[in-house]
Amino acid sequence: RTSPAFDSLLAKVIGYSPSPSLSDALRRTSRALADFRIEGVATNVDLLQTILAHPDLAAGRAYTRFVDDHVAALVDPINATHPRRFFERAAGSAPAATGQAGVIVDQSDPLAVLVHGKEGGPTAAAPEPEIDILPSVDVPEGVHAVLAPLQGTIVTIDVAEGDAVREGQLLLVMNAMKMEHEVHAEASGVVREVTVSAGDTIYEGHPVILIDEGDVEHGGEAADEAVDLDFVRPDLAEVHGRHAATLDENRPDAVARRRRTKQRTARENVDDLCDPGTFVEHGSLALTPGTGLPLEEVVRRFPTDGMITGVGSVNGQHFDDEDARCVVLAYDYTVLAGTQGAVNHPKTDRMLELAGRWRRPVVFFTEGGGGRAGTGGRREGGEAAAEAPVIGGYRPLDTPTFATMAKLSGLVPLVGVTSGRCFAGNAVLLGCCDVIIATANSNIGLGGPAMVEGGGLGVFTPEEIGPMDVQIPNGVVDIAVEDEEEAVEAAKRYLSYFQGPIDEWECADQRILRTLVPENRLRAYDLRAIIETMADSGSVLELRPHFGIGMVTSLIRIEGRPIGVVANNAVHLGGAVDSDGADKGARFMQLCDAFDIPILFLVDTPGMMVGPEVEKTALARHSARLFVTGANLTVPHVAIFIRKGYGLGAQAMVGGNTKEPFFAAAWPTGEFGGMGLEGQVKLGYRNELAAIEDPEERMDRYQELVDRAYERGKALNQGVAFGVDDVIDPMDSRAWISAALRSVPPPPPREGKKRPNVDTW
Numbered sequence: 031r032t033s034p035a036f037d038s039l040l041a042k043v044i045g046y047s048p049s050p051s052l053s054d055a056l057r058r059t060s061r062a063l064a065d066f067r068i069e070g071v072a073t074n075v076d077l078l079q080t081i082l083a084h085p086d087l088a089a090g091r092a093y094t095r096f097v098d099d100h101v102a103a104l105v106d107p108i109n110a111t112h113p114r115r116f117f118e119r120a121a122g123s124a125p126a127a128t129g130q131a132g133v134i135v136d137q138s139d140p141l142a143v144l145v146h147g148k149e150g151g152p153t154a155a156a157p158e159p160e161i162d163i164l165p166s167v168d169v170p171e172g173v174h175a176v177l178a179p180l181q182g183t184i185v186t187i188d189v190a191e192g193d194a195v196r197e198g199q200l201l202l203v204m205n206a207m208k209m210e211h212e213v214h215a216e217a218s219g220v221v222r223e224v225t226v227s228a229g230d231t232i233y234e235g236h237p238v239i240l241i242d243e244g245d246v247e248h249g250g251e252a253a254d255e256a257v258d259l260d261f262v263r264p265d266l267a268e269v270h271g272r273h274a275a276t277l278d279e280n281r282p283d284a285v286a287r288r289r290r291t292k293q294r295t296a297r298e299n300v301d302d303l304c305d306p307g308t309f310v311e312h313g314s315l316a317l318t319p320g321t322g323l324p325l326e327e328v329v330r331r332f333p334t335d336g337m338i339t340g341v342g343s344v345n346g347q348h349f350d351d352e353d354a355r356c357v358v359l360a361y362d363y364t365v366l367a368g369t370q371g372a373v374n375h376p377k378t379d380r381m382l383e384l385a386g387r388w389r390r391p392v393v394f395f396t397e398g399g400g401g402r403a404g405t406g407g408r409r410e411g412g413e414a415a416a417e418a419p420v421i422g423g424y425r426p427l428d429t430p431t432f433a434t435m436a437k438l439s440g441l442v443p444l445v446g447v448t449s450g451r452c453f454a455g456n457a458v459l460l461g462c463c464d465v466i467i468a469t470a471n472s473n474i475g476l477g478g479p480a481m482v483e484g485g486g487l488g489v490f491t492p493e494e495i496g497p498m499d500v501q502i503p504n505g506v507v508d509i510a511v512e513d514e515e516e517a518v519e520a521a522k523r524y525l526s527y528f529q530g531p532i533d534e535w536e537c538a539d540q541r542i543l544r545t546l547v548p549e550n551r552l553r554a555y556d557l558r559a560i561i562e563t564m565a566d567s568g569s570v571l572e573l574r575p576h577f578g579i580g581m582v583t584s585l586i587r588i589e590g591r592p593i594g595v596v597a598n599n600a601v602h603l604g605g606a607v608d609s610d611g612a613d614k615g616a617r618f619m620q621l622c623d624a625f626d627i628p629i630l631f632l633v634d635t636p637g638m639m640v641g642p643e644v645e646k647t648a649l650a651r652h653s654a655r656l657f658v659t660g661a662n663l664t665v666p667h668v669a670i671f672i673r674k675g676y677g678l679g680a681q682a683m684v685g686g687n688t689k690e691p692f693f694a695a696a697w698p699t700g701e702f703g704g705m706g707l708e709g710q711v712k713l714g715y716r717n718e719l720a721a722i723e724d725p726e727e728r729m730d731r732y733q734e735l736v737d738r739a740y741e742r743g744k745a746l747n748q749g750v751a752f753g754v755d756d757v758i759d760p761m762d763s764r765a766w767i768s769a770a771l772r773s774v775p776p777p778p779p780r781e782g783k784k785r786p787n788v789d790t791w
Contacts, residue, residue: 040068043078052090056082064115079112080104167225167237174217175237182206183231189239193221194246201239202226219243272315276333284364291471293449294514296338296360299395302518303358304342311340313377318366320404336365336398337374339381341390345526353529357385360395361456368398370455375431382434391443391528393521394463399478400454431455435462439787440624443528447517451492453478464621464788465573467509467520474501505577505614505791523571527585527592528625535566535590543760547672547699557582557599560632560672564763566590578614580605585627589768594622597632598683600673606639607679609652615683616655617789622665624785626777629667630767631684631691636706637677653682660685664784666774668767671696671745671754677705692770693755695763700745702753707739 045059060082063075081104086092103109136142169175182204189201199215222240226232262270278285278295288295294302300309318332343354359381361368370378385392432455438444439462446463448456452474460466460474468474475496483489502510509524511517526532542563547555562570565586572584580602584595596615598605622629638653660667660682669684669691680702681687688694696702703710712719715735722728741747749757758766 040073041066053088056088060112061115064113067114076110076112077104080109083109083112167240169237169240172243173222174219174241174243176201176213176216176239176241178204178232178234178236178238179213180204180206180211181232181234182211184226184228184238185210187224187226187228189221189224191221191224194248195219195221195241196246213238215241217241217243218246220246269315272329275329276314281330281333281364287364291450292513293363293471295364296362296395299447299514299518300338300340300342300358300360302515303344303393303521304356305344305346305354308346308354309340309342309358311338312381313337313339313373316373316377319372332365334362334365335371335373335377336362336368337371337377338362339377341384344391344393344522345529348526348532349529356391356393356525357381358393361398363397363450366399366402367451368456369400369402370398370431371402375429378431379434382431382438385442386434386438389442391445391525392438392463393445393447393525394459396446396448396452396456396460397450398453398456399451400456432458432462435459436787438462439464439790440783440785443525443625445521445525447514447521448472448474449514449517451478453492453495454481457496461506461790465508465524466506467511467517467524468498468501468507469514469517470498470510470512472501472507473497474506503576505574505610508573509571510576520571524585527571527587527627531592532587532590535569535587537566537764538563540564540761540764543763547697547760549699551673551699551701554601557597557601557632557634557672561586561595561597564588565593565595573618574614578608578610578612580608581611581615583614583618586630588764588771591768591771592627593767593771594618594627594629595632596629596683597672598635598679600634603639605635605674605679606637607635607653607656607682608639608644609647609649612649612652612656612682613791616659617791619656619659619663620785620788623659623663624783624788626665626784628665628771629663631667631669633669633671633675633680633683634673635676635679635683636674637679638682639679653678656682657686661690663690665777666771667691668770669694670758670763670766671700671702673697673699673701675700675702676707677703688754692774693766695756695758695766696745696748696754697760697763698745698757700748700754700757701740702743702745702748703739707736707743711735711739 043059043062045055045062047054047058060079063079063082066073066075068075081087081097084100084104086096086100097104139145167175183206185203185205187202189195189199195201195215195218197215197218200212201215202213204211204213219241222242224239226236226238232238274280278297285295314334316335316337317328318335321328321332323331338358338360340358341355342358343351344356346354359378361370361374382392384390435444444463445465445467446460447467448460449469449472452460452472454475454477457474457476466474473492473496477485478495479490479492482495496506498507498510501507509520511520540563543560546560546563558570558572561582561584566588569587570584571586572582574583580599582595582597582599584597586593586595596618598607619629621627639649663685667685667690669688671680671694674680675696684690684694711732715732719728719732722731745754745757748754
């Protein structure tokens, strides 16, 4: 019989096979079970081998109640014969059982059990020690026996022979598996006999106390005392105190430092982001190790190890709870400058892993200085830390955070928000996000001043590294805002497009669209006014407006449904596609496609930008991203030609072919050509024009040919030739878009990613 000092779980077996075959894994596991040699107690090895050998298991037909439904066959002795990979002990050679549960050792010596295992076990050369056997207990008729409810050791006995006891009174306490269990009287009466002593180890069902039943006038108190539900025990009070120490209200100095920089605390940002009462924090009790300071000081100065993490609901007023729940992480700049430390790295890993496992969007506040170079050495009032060993224990690159974050790309929406200084590792995590929202006082850099100077690259202030007048026009920042309040609002708004459609919406009078493109085909117009008018009122969120300005990328809603917009901006280079614009448009298309957001293309381009200077920007490769991405889109996409649709630039805007979108329509102002018409005429009619000697006559003929080409390329004629699906009244654009989106089925459910990742650029 098994001693109560040991867990009944003797072993855990995990079967693994590198092959994709379930039968291989079952065979390997069964072989491992055949290696087990356990004597002195019955085990379930035979049952497990029988289960593994069942044909339904190998065929993949097992289910939750499989064992319950097949228990008769599984325990049938006929099926219990399995191979053993050892020589079994001969029958009768096992040691005799005793009445005692195991042997008795000196309970005051914590090493006694190890000494017995080494010197007094069944395989030791020395003779087996004498074992005290608890005598059997005869229970007289009419006497109530209190039985041991489980196998364990007697800790204390609270009654003696002759004591009067009441029903429910505490009699003794037993220990089993490091848990103390109270044994109470099941009847009132007088204790006749106590059959055990403190320290005895007994089996379940052993009579421990005999009671002569009867009414008693006196006795101990029963266990049903009134409980004060408002009483807070010391252990709970300690936990409450630790939690309270992390709150802003108890950190006035930290809050004051944020106010001096006109910034909010990390908790204020998290509270503003999440719907009231929905944020549940993970790891709030974590502390910074290695400071050398007393615990009380560490609790006060380094709460959460500088990283607030948890889950909460965002935009719950518009979406159900499942769509609203998000994972939220925020570096706390008031703790060691928001650096990445020994505990907050694992906290980050934990939350990112949960986000991936449960497909929850991530909102990440990334202000901070990057990797933590210790805690600044010995601190005032602290003990000096031991010198780190030169050999062993140092693994600076063995940190899963960055790989874990990167693997979320394309799986869940990633929203990055920063304010103030965001350097090194913090900046990398920000750069992995789908969208970067930054305040006006932000500095974003892959290395702070210490790293720059250490590399021999000069001495700079933090404010000189990656300021917003650099990071906004170069495309790093998607949404630039004034302060953290605006940043949180932008994060909530951006996230809403990935949470689903909304029911309530309104839009402008669509007849306005008829007026926004001038009749003069050479006159510029306001593209953003077209997008604002076409979209649901107030639903336009433009990304990277100051980068790649020849291409506009926006998230909008039409009839409450999220849609991405990619549009040529004719104000810049006449709408010609350049390298930055191609990168911007292709990356946005990937983002929409990864998360099943339909795309609207508004086309007005004279084609690809040309010339020696633009070729220095590698346009041949950058422009191809529009073709490669557009042709492989899986989301519904539609195209409307606002004005110019010329050459490769126009084809790039529709995935390479006007038949790629669900529909390609044109406004009456649309015009089309395989290339720039002036160049086409010069090339196509070169010989004819060269034969005309009179310059004025040659120019007249040239203009006649150009005018004819423009007439042939008018939108109406393209509709006749079926170059586009139709030429529509601008005011009907919303109706066309809505009809197209209603005509396609919803995306099929999927477990993993649609795309390997969303390009960070």
